Amino acid sequence: EKAPYVAKAAQKKAQYDDSVADYQKKQ
Numbered sequence: 001e002k003a004p005y006v007a008k009a010a011q012k013k014a015q016y017d018d019s020v021a022d023y024q025k026k027q
Helices: 004-025
Strands: none
Touching: none
C-alpha cells in the first residue's frame, strides 16, 4: 500500500502535467 505522501505527490504531478498540457495548447 502506498504512503499518503506518495499519493499526494502523484496528485500534484497529475495537476502539474495538466497545467503544462494546457499551457502548451495555448502556444
